[in-house]
Every structure is written in C-alpha cells, then in structure tokens.
Amino acid sequence: MIVFVRFNSSHGFPVEVNSDTSILQLKEVVAKRQGVPTDQLRVIFAGKELWNDLTVQNCDLEQQSIIHIVQRPEKKDQETNPPGGDKARNTLGASSREPMSLTRVDLSSSVLPADSVGLAVILDTESRNDSAAVRSPGSTTYNSFYVYCKMPCQRVQPGKLRVQCGTCKQATLTLAQGPSCWEDVLFPNRMSGECQSPGCPGTSAEFFFKCGAHPTSDQDTSVALNLITTNSRSITCITCTDIRSPVLVFPCNHRHVICLDCFHLYCVTRLNDRQFVHDPELGYSLPCVAGCPNSLIKELHHFRILGEEQYNRYQQYGAEECVLQMGGVLCPHPGCGAGLLPEQGQKKVTCEAVSSLGCGFVFCRDCKEAYHEGECGAVCEASGAGIQAYRIDERAAEQARWEEATKETIKKTTKPCPRCSVPVEKNGGCMHMKCPQPQCRLEWCWTCGCEWNRTCMGDHWFDV
Numbered sequence: 001m002i003v004f005v006r007f008n009s010s011h012g013f014p015v016e017v018n019s020d021t022s023i024l025q026l027k028e029v030v031a032k033r034q035g036v037p038t039d040q041l042r043v044i045f046a047g048k049e050l051w052n053d054l055t056v057q058n059c060d061l062e063q064q065s066i067i068h069i070v071q072r073p074e075k076k077d078q079e080t081n082p083p084g085g086d087k088a089r090n091t092l093g094a095s096s097r098e099p100m101s102l103t104r105v106d107l108s109s110s111v112l113p114a115d116s117v118g119l120a121v122i123l124d125t126e127s128r129n130d131s132a133a134v135r136s137p138g139s140t141t142y143n144s145f146y147v148y149c150k151m152p153c154q155r156v157q158p159g160k161l162r163v164q165c166g167t168c169k170q171a172t173l174t175l176a177q178g179p180s181c182w183e184d185v186l187f188p189n190r191m192s193g194e195c196q197s198p199g200c201p202g203t204s205a206e207f208f209f210k211c212g213a214h215p216t217s218d219q220d221t222s223v224a225l226n227l228i229t230t231n232s233r234s235i236t237c238i239t240c241t242d243i244r245s246p247v248l249v250f251p252c253n254h255r256h257v258i259c260l261d262c263f264h265l266y267c268v269t270r271l272n273d274r275q276f277v278h279d280p281e282l283g284y285s286l287p288c289v290a291g292c293p294n295s296l297i298k299e300l301h302h303f304r305i306l307g308e309e310q311y312n313r314y315q316q317y318g319a320e321e322c323v324l325q326m327g328g329v330l331c332p333h334p335g336c337g338a339g340l341l342p343e344q345g346q347k348k349v350t351c352e353a354v355s356s357l358g359c360g361f362v363f364c365r366d367c368k369e370a371y372h373e374g375e376c377g378a379v380c381e382a383s384g385a386g387i388q389a390y391r392i393d394e395r396a397a398e399q400a401r402w403e404e405a406t407k408e409t410i411k412k413t414t415k416p417c418p419r420c421s422v423p424v425e426k427n428g429g430c431m432h433m434k435c436p437q438p439q440c441r442l443e444w445c446w447t448c449g450c451e452w453n454r455t456c457m458g459d460h461w462f463d464v
Contacts, residue, residue: 003056004066007034009170011196012066017056024052030069044068044196046102046206047163047175064215068172070196086193102161106144107182146229146246147222148304149211156246156260156305158212159222161185164193167202175205182226221299228260237262237287237394238400248302252292255402263289264305271306271314278325283317289390290397314397317375332368333361345373418444418451430462 001019004012007030010420015029016334023043031038043050049061061067082417147159165173184190195202209214209224213439231245237259244259249288259267266289270276276284279296286303288295297303316337323339331338331351336359342349349365351358363369367376414423417435419442424433431446445456447463 001056001063004064005030006066006068008070008171009068012261017061017453019055020055021050021056021057023050023054023059026056027069029054034071036071040072042070042196044172044174044447046103046161046171047193048174049174049180049196049430062215066171066218068170068196070172070198070295081113092209102163104179105178107162107179107185116142118217131373144230145212146225147209147211148225149213150304151221152464153211153213154308156225156228157222159224160210160212160216162204162210163191163193165197165200165202165208166206168195168197168200169206170195170197170200172197172200173202173205179207186226191326206388223299223304225302226299227297227302231257233402234406235402235405236396236399238396239266241399249402250288250290250292250295251297252288252290252295254288254290254397256290256292256293256397257286257400258403260305266313266390267303267306268310271310274317274321276314276317276321278318278321280325284314284321285338290392329365329368331359331361333359335359336361415446415449417442418449431456433461 002016003026005015005026007010013033015026017026023058024038025383027038027041027043027408031041036310045059045061045065048059050067053341117234121390143463145159145161146156149157151156160173163173163175173193173195175191177191179191188206189204191203191205191207208221210220210223215372216325226245227248227250229249231243231247232304234243235247235257236243237247238256239262242259244261247257247259247283247345248263250256250258267286270286274312276286278284282296282298283300285296285298287297287298304311306314320339323341323453327340327344328339331340333351336351336353338358339350342365347365349363351361351363353360362371364371364376369376401414409424414425416422416439417424417440420435420437420440422435422437425433426433426446430454433444435444443452444450445452445460447460448456450456
C-alpha cells in the first residue's frame with residue numbers, strides 16, 4: 001500500500017509500506033531520503049505521535065493516508081531524550097488504555113457528563129480491545145463515526161476524525177488527551193495540544209471529518225452525523241424491530257433507535273405531508289419518531305439521507321415554511337410559489353416579477369384565488385395538519401431505547417467516585433482506584449469506598 005509522507009509540512013511524497021511495516025522502518029526510509037538522523041524524526045497521525053514499535057496496521061493507516069513527519073531539533077533531542085527514552089515511551093504508549101488513533105475513539109456515551117475527561121473508556125471495552133489487537137484481513141471494523149459524503153459517494157459513509165493546529169492549519173498537532181464526547185469535537189477551543197511544526201506556537205485543536213470509504217485530499221471534508229452510530233448494543237429498530245447497523249439515535253430522553261432505511265421512510269412520509277417542524281433556531285427539522293418532547297434533530301445534514309431530489313424539496317419546503325412563519329404568503333399560481341411579505345391586513349397581493357422571480361399574478365390573500373372584490377366564495381381549510389402519519393408501536397418504542405442497556409451496564413460494572421460521583425470502571429488489578437476526573441483525582445478503595453489508607457492497603461488491597 002501507499003502512504004503519503006509530509007516532511008516538516010512540505011509537499012507530500014509517496015512511500016510504499018506493508019501492514020506489518022513498523023514506524024521505525026518508516027522513519028528510516030524518510031531519514032535516508034531527507035538526509036537526517038532517524039532518531040530525530042517524529043511521526044504524527046490523527047493527533048497522535050506514533051511510537052517506533054507500532055505497525056501500520058496498529059495505527060489505522062489505510063491506503064493513501066497522509067502522515068506528517070517532523071524533525072526534532074538536535075539540541076532539544078539531546079536534552080530531553082536520554083538513551084533508551086524512545087523505548088520507555090513506547091512501552092508507556094503500548095500499555096496506555098487510550099486508543100492509538102482518533103479513528104477508534106467512541107464518543108457515543110451520551111449518559112456520561114458532557115464535560116467528562118477520560119470517561120469514554122468506561123463503556124467502550126469492545127472498541128478498546130479491538131484497537132489494541134492487530135486486526136486480521138477481512139475482519140469487521142468498528143466504525144466510530146459516520147459522515148455524509150456529498151462527492152463522490154452521495155450517501156452516509158463511515159467517517160475519519162482528524163485534527164489540525166488552529167494556528168498553522170497543519171495536521172502536526174499532538175493532543176494533550178483524546179476527546180471523550182461529541183462536544184469536545186464539535187465545539188471550538190475545547191481541546192488543546194502541542195503543534196510539532198517547526199516554529200509554530202499553536203496549542204488549539206481544530207477537528208474535522210473525512211469520508212472513510214475512499215482516499216481523500218486535504219480539501220475533501222465531510223459533515224459529521226453525530227446521531228448515527230454503529231449498533232454495538234444490538235438495539236432493535238423502533239419501527240421494523242429488526243437489529244440493523246448503523247442506526248440513528250434520536251436526541252430524546254429515551255434515546256430511541258431507528259435504522260437508516262426506516263429513518264429514510266420516516267423523513268419521506270413527513271416531508272410528503274409537510275409535517276416537518278420549523279424551529280426559529282434550528283430550522284426545518286423532525287422530532288423523535290415516537291413523538292418525544294424536546295427531540296428535534298439539530299444537525300440538519302442528517303436529512304441528506306433523503307437523496308438529492310428529495311433533499312432539494314426539503315430545502316424548498318423549509319424556505320416556504322420560514323416565509324409563512326414570518327407572516328408571509330406563497331404565490332398560489334401554478335409553477336411559481338414565490339415567497340411574499342405583504343403588509344399586514346393587505347388583501348390584494350401582487351406577485352411582482354423582479355429579477356426573474358415572481359410571475360405577476362394578483363390574488364386574494366384570504367382564499368388564494370385571483371383577486372376579487374367582496375367576500376370570498378369559498379375558503380379552503382387545511383385538515384389533518386397536526387396528525388402524525390407515521391405510527392409507532394408502543395412495545396417497539398419500549399425496546400428501542402439506546403440508553404437502557406448502558407445504564408444497566410454502568411450500574412453493574414462501575415462505582416461512583418466517593419467525592420465527585422463520576423462512574424468509574426474497575427478493569428482488573430487491585431482495589432486501589434483513582435478518579436479519572438482531573439478536577440478530583442481522589443484515590444479511594446473499591447471495596448469499602450473510603451479514601452485510600454493503610455487499613456485498606458493491609459486488609460483488602462488484592463481482594464478478589
């Protein structure tokens with residue numbers, strides 16, 4: 001396979017590697033080409049520095065991936081990297097629970113606090129183990145992110161999370177710690193790191209997404225669909241009751257799950273009946289299919305699943321609904337439909353032809369017929385506008401709750417920190433626990449729940 005190497009943020013050049021090629025071997029190839037010592041090179045990919053003993057396959061490097069290699073200044077190298085330093089850091093990196101790549105981070109643990117740090121390790125045992133192991137060819141890959149790829153795929157695809165320096169816009173920034181929730185990725189200035197580009201003082205991280213279905217260039221970015229995720233918990237779809245993957249998890253309290261085929265049908269049905277909801281802040285959106293309150297979809301690119309033709313209709317209806325909400329009217333003449341904002345109480349409305357818009361039709365604001373004097377002969381009343389045409393079975397809604405299994409798992413496998421109550425998982429080892437919250441860091445005993453002391457050390461340090 002071919003990867004593109006950018007040395008000190010210069011133009012990239014291709015390097016041929018195998019899945020078992022180590023990062024050290026990659027450094028040696030680049031060092032020979034650039035005429036620099038191998039031990040002065042640092043390999044940066046997706047916000048991480050890749051250690052020498054890792055292989056291409058361990059790091060989620062795929063065909064035509066772009067990696068950055070920077071040269072560490074010689075003086076700094078001599079001061080901060082004593083003999084054996086790289087080896088020590090490699091050992092630390094290999095034993096760390098943090099994923100080797102941003103492509104393996106799971107941000108879907110919505111029951112955790114939005115500002116949690118390091119807590120994404122609690123419920124992602126499957127993805128964590130998978131990221132540490134070498135995946136065999138043809139094995140199923142856990143997709144943490146999904147995006148809408150407008151070109152060339154024109155569909156929902158697995159995505160790749162990438163990060164760049166907010167100052168120099170190069171992907172040479174190494175994160176101080178990985179993101180633990182969607183807010184860390186979607187909101188600016190939440191995460192920081194250190195830019196490794198020579199002379200760049202940048203510390204702020206900027207995240208972006210790429211389509212994972214095909215090789216991409218620097219300009220190819222895609223919109224993250226944060227409600228779509230791999231169905232790792234085998235939750236049934238609220239509509240068809242099948243277990244499908246991926247699925248969309250609605251932002252309601254019950255976190256109802258719907259498969260993408262049923263979500264497409266739901267969108268089309270509500271669009272045909274013009275039952276989308278116009279929100280002044282969000283725009284033209286839909287709530288949970290079960291009618292849960294406060295569940296409107298905020299990222300409107302999820303409706304790209306409608307397809308190009310239907311999505312254009314969705315945009316048209318959204319614009320029309322905006323005009324109506326502002327107190328305007330739509331021209332009733334066939335083939336026109338222009339949005340008009342006549343004066344309040346004005347009965348005679350003219351669809352003025354300005355800049356190729358408008359047809360010149362003069363109509364009555366009340367009955368939408370050609371303008372006339374006197375009372376309207378007939379008034380067309382819209383009926384059934386508030387009826388939801390898409391029906392959901394109550395039993396299916398009960399089974400399609402994304403968080404129920406999660407809450408039960410948290411209850412069984414974690415205990416709250418005695419000081420800050422953050423759920424903490426014990427994954428083997430002794431009873432000596434340390435809260436992962438940076439603001440807390442309390443050391444406590446898993447058995448008795450007290451702050452760690454000599455009595456705990458003597459009585460049940462290694463209790464089973």
